[in-house]
Amino acid sequence: MAPLETHDAIISGAGPVGLFLAAELALAKCSVLVLEKAEDPHSPLKRLPFGMRGLSAPTIEALYRRGLLDQLEIHRQIKNPHSNAVKGARRQAGHFAGIPFHDGDIDPSQWRYRLPSSTETSLVSEMAELEAVLARRAQALGVEIRRGLAVTGFHRTEDGVTVQARDSSFKAQWLVGCDGSRSVVRKLAGFEFAGTEPEFTGYTTRIDLVDPEKLKPGRNLTATGMYLQSQPGYVLIQDFDGGAFHGAEKPITLEHVQEVLRRVSNTDVTISALHVAATWTDRARQATSYRNGRVLLAGDAAHIHSPLGGQGLNLGLGDAMNLGWKLAATIRKQAPEGLLDSYYSERYPIGAMVLDWSRAQVAIMKLDPHARALYAIVRDLINTRDGASYFAGRVWGVSTRYELAFDHPLVGYSVPNFEFDDGARIGELMHRGQGILLDFASNASLKTVASESGGRLEYVSRNAKDRLGLSEAGPCTRTPIRPGHRPRAGTTRSSSRSSPGACSRSRSSSICHSGAVDTTRLFVAKSASPSTRRRPGLPSPTGVNTLAAPTTCGAAGPPGASGGAPTGTA
Numbered sequence: 271m272a273p274l275e276t277h278d279a280i281i282s283g284a285g286p287v288g289l290f291l292a293a294e295l296a297l298a299k300c301s302v303l304v305l306e307k308a309e310d311p312h313s314p315l316k317r318l319p320f321g322m323r324g325l326s327a328p329t330i331e332a333l334y335r336r337g338l339l340d341q342l343e344i345h346r347q348i349k350n351p352h353s354n355a356v357k358g359a360r361r362q363a364g365h366f367a368g369i370p371f372h373d374g375d376i377d378p379s380q381w382r383y384r385l386p387s388s389t390e391t392s393l394v395s396e397m398a399e400l401e402a403v404l405a406r407r408a409q410a411l412g413v414e415i416r417r418g419l420a421v422t423g424f425h426r427t428e429d430g431v432t433v434q435a436r437d438s439s440f441k442a443q444w445l446v447g448c449d450g451s452r453s454v455v456r457k458l459a460g461f462e463f464a465g466t467e468p469e470f471t472g473y474t475t476r477i478d479l480v481d482p483e484k485l486k487p488g489r490n491l492t493a494t495g496m497y498l499q500s501q502p503g504y505v506l507i508q509d510f511d512g513g514a515f516h517g518a519e520k521p522i523t524l525e526h527v528q529e530v531l532r533r534v535s536n537t538d539v540t541i542s543a544l545h546v547a548a549t550w551t552d553r554a555r556q557a558t559s560y561r562n563g564r565v566l567l568a569g570d571a572a573h574i575h576s577p578l579g580g581q582g583l584n585l586g587l588g589d590a591m592n593l594g595w596k597l598a599a600t601i602r603k604q605a606p607e608g609l610l611d612s613y614y615s616e617r618y619p620i621g622a623m624v625l626d627w628s629r630a631q632v633a634i635m636k637l638d639p640h641a642r643a644l645y646a647i648v649r650d651l652i653n654t655r656d657g658a659s660y661f662a663g664r665v666w667g668v669s670t671r672y673e674l675a676f677d678h679p680l681v682g683y684s685v686p687n688f689e690f691d692d693g694a695r696i697g698e699l700m701h702r703g704q705g706i707l708l709d710f711a712s713n714a715s716l717k718t719v720a721s722e723s724g725g726r727l728e729y730v731s732r733n734a735k736d737r738l739g740l741s742e743a744g745p746c747t748r749t750p751i752r753p754g755h756r757p758r759a760g761t762t763r764s765s766s767r768s769s770p771g772a773c774s775r776s777r778s779s780s781i782c783h784s785g786a787v788d789t790t791r792l793f794v795a796k797s798a799s800p801s802t803r804r805r806p807g808l809p810s811p812t813g814v815n816t817l818a819a820p821t822t823c824g825a826a827g828p829p830g831a832s833g834g835a836p837t838g839t840a
């Protein structure tokens with residue numbers, strides 16, 4: 271029998287999350303096979319207007335930091351659905367449960383580490399375009415994508431996983447389920463998928479109407495549900511039936527959609543043709559673990575919730591960014607113990623928050639008087655400065671922060687997009703996906719640290735136009751920038767005294783930003799004491815932690831003592 275085709279990793283599912291993850295792994299020189307069930311990547315549901323997906327700040331940053339943002343064209347051609355005709359202070363900047371918040375009410379000064387050079391806080395994308403860009407990128411990096419080959423089973427071997435797809439078998443060290451909400455990988459691997467049952471069935475439809483004037487444009491909360499007409503004939507409906515219709519898996523007929531639309535819109539509108547229809551619910555579930563041996567989950571395979579507020583794609587791409595460099599380091603045997611498990615400890619809480627955000631929206635959209643009373647209160651709050659700023663921070667993802675053990679206010683946030691004297695920005699230096707050691711003080715010892723990292727850290731010595739106070743003399747601060755990109759939490763300190771390039775070699779007033787290339791969260795380790803400050807229960811995080819191990823700076827630890835090793839977020 272011919273030997274099985276072997277890869278470092280097999281990814282089940284060529285959706286946006288699987289493709290992004292594949293590219294991250296390939297960027298780190300891992301061999302990746304993506305198996306995709308659908309023969310044809312095209313679908314009307316991935317095209318505008320149904321395929322419209324709102325991207326939030328961490329996703330936009332991730333794309334920018336991998337050089338992909340410029341390849342998205344759609345957002346330059348279409349209007350953001352949250353931007354109504356009103357300009358200026360009353361421009362709609364987002365919504366919660368359909369309640370808009372406005373530009374003029376938001377106080378951006380609270381995000382003091384977001385520099386003017388930051389990327390957008392939100393933009394509109396199209397699934398079809400995003401997938402095409404990501405597939406092109408993955409293939410250019412050597413990823414093989416086989417379409418029309420659904421994963422149907424797998425079995426674990428001593429050193430990996432053998433995966434079945436129809437009549438073919440493939441071997442890999444790792445299998446990652448990015449195969450969406452009904453993930454076969456999740457089910458076969460026995461992951462628990464815990465959560466709450468749905469309140470409604472949602473309908474995505476393209477219809478012809480005999481009397482379109484009977485429906486109002488935009489989002490309409492009614493006494494019996496919600497309908498949203500993004501353009502004539504493109505209608506989303508939310509019917510609070512407890513998810514019964516979706517669960518019954520009955521065919522979606524014109525007669526059924528008409529009955530639901532008439533009831534929810536409280537009109538006698540008539541549908542003459544039904545072109546496209548799909549249903550979905552607000553069922554909210556999350557895998558209680560993201561790893562089972564050599565099988566991992568990411569994206570909708572790991573968590574599902576209603577699309578209200580549009581966060582699932584952003585959440586999934588955050589998983590991919592966090593997992594990519596950690597899995598690559600594990601495959602390349604460069605990962606410290608526990609690094610891969612920090613994927614779950616960092617990403618699970620973010621997923622749980624998003625599920626609750628979606629549940630909260632559903633709760634106040636319901637039809638009972640209690641829900642309507644809460645809805646009215648939230649509407650009042652969202653129209654205040656503090657309220658609008660709070661909702662904007664959550665919806666745009668700019669207030670998302672990994673809960674790290676260090677007390678510097680920057681720790682756990684996305685790295686600011688520092689702009690250098692020559693106009694270049696730190697985000698443009700992250701395309702290759704490696705860690706960055708950014709040194710504002712031209713410290714020769716930090717250069718040595720990077721040169722001893724075996725290519726995992728790039729040393730960048732430049733002056734930033736605005737250092738955000740990070741260069742002030744005083745206790746040494748070190749800020750590693752990980753390869754991954756979204757924020758989340760979890761900081762630890764390495765206790766290894768023999769860390770190559772530990773900051774004990776550095777001068778006390780220097781600042782080192784070490785990038786371990788996640789995409790972006792910034793970790794500042796303030797060396798305050800030589801003691802380890804590992805958070806209980808959290809593994810030592812990134813492979814570069816040791817490189818950034820703190821020390822002796824400033825008042826804190828004695829030279830040579832190991833202090834805190836910052837760890838990033840993805």
Ligand SMILES: Cc1cc2nc3c(=O)[nH]c(=O)nc-3n(C[C@H](O)[C@H](O)[C@H](O)COP(=O)(O)OP(=O)(O)OC[C@H]3O[C@@H](n4cnc5c(N)ncnc54)[C@H](O)[C@@H]3O)c2cc1C
Pocket residue numbers: 282283284285286287288305306307308322323324325419420421422448449450451453454455474550568569570571577579580581582583584585586
């Ligand atoms: C109406 C609607 C609007 C939304 N709006 C937004 C928004 O504005 N912003 C946002 O962030 N999110 C939004 N979402 C959610 C977002 O679309 C999903 O969270 C996102 O697509 C998840 O990406 P994924 O790659 O994890 O899964 P998917 O996109 O579902 O991709 C999974 C892939 O796996 C393949 N697959 C399935 N089974 C197998 C198998 N056995 N073997 C191999 N391949 C398999 C599938 O064919 C598919 O290509 C919306 C969702 C809906 C329904």
